[in-house]
Amino acid sequence: MTDSVDIIYANPIDRYVELVYNGADLISVRFINSKERLTEKKTRQASFELDEYFKGERTDFSCGFDISVLSSFSRKVLFETSKIGYGEMTTYSELAGSIGTKAFRAVGRALADNPIPIIIPCHRVVAKSGIGGYSAGVDIKTRVLEHEAKTRIANNL
DNA sequence: AGCAGGTTTAGCG
DNA sequence: CGCTAAACCTGCT
Numbered sequence: 001m002t003d004s005v006d007i008i009y010a011n012p013i014d015r016y017v018e019l020v021y022n023g024a025d026l027i028s029v030r031f032i033n034s035k036e037r038l039t040e041k042k043t044r045q046a047s048f049e050l051d052e053y054f055k056g057e058r059t060d061f062s063c064g065f066d067i068s069v070l071s072s073f074s075r076k077v078l079f080e081t082s083k084i085g086y087g088e089m090t091t092y093s094e095l096a097g098s099i100g101t102k103a104f105r106a107v108g109r110a111l112a113d114n115p116i117p118i119i120i121p122c123h124r125v126v127a128k129s130g131i132g133g134y135s136a137g138v139d140i141k142t143r144v145l146e147h148e149a150k151t152r153i154a155n156n157l
Numbered sequence: 158a159g160c161a162g163g164t165t166t167a168g169c170g
Numbered sequence: 171c172g173c174t175a176a177a178c179c180t181g182c183t
Contacts, residue, residue, distance in 0.1 A: 071180080071181075073179085073180065073181090074180085074181090091164090091165095092163080092164055092165085093164070093165065093178095096164095096178085096179090101178085101179070102177090102178050102179080103178050103179035103180070104164050104165065104178070104179090105161095105162060105163095105164050105165085105177090105178065105179065105180080106162085106178080106179040106180040106181085107163090107164085107179090107180095108162065108163045108164060109161090109162050109163080109179085109180060109181070110163095110180075110181095111163060112162075112163050113181090122163085125163080126163095127163080127164065127165085128164080128165065128166095129165090131163095132163055132164080133162090133163025133164090134163060135163070138163085141163090158183100159182105159183085160181105160182090160183090161180105161181095161182095162179105162180090162181095164177100164178090165176100165177085165178090166175100166176090166177085167174105167175090167176090168173105168174085168175090169172105169173090169174090170171105170172085170173085170174105
């Protein structure tokens, strides 16, 4: 199988974002902290959608993704996470409750393995008191949330 | 079987 | 508010 890779630049977090596709399906999103200037490359729908998202012109994603490599528990967590609306927030324990378990720590673990941040909005899950953690770094999480809040006000959502 | 994890809650200073 | 400790489950060794 031939994986293809797109690159976009995300202004709100000052990072490049790498999107990896397996055929038509998005399988991974990664943040790149690069000093040198990279060439943007957008060939698939998710890349365009993500680009619009970071420009504040898009609040939801219609593109498909493939997380079949993950366990059924992780998929359940991520699917539930994908239902959280733009600019909304939940806590780890609430999310656990909504899939019928009390295992909030297991939820945190599943989110940590999320191969597709932003599109699966794991950044909208925070700790009950405080921001919680983030695989790519809490600073990114914070800035993404700020970006959503700002966009929401600008568009009167 | 043992351990750590993107937590939470309670208990005590 | 600060710190410690126990507890929920999953995933990796």
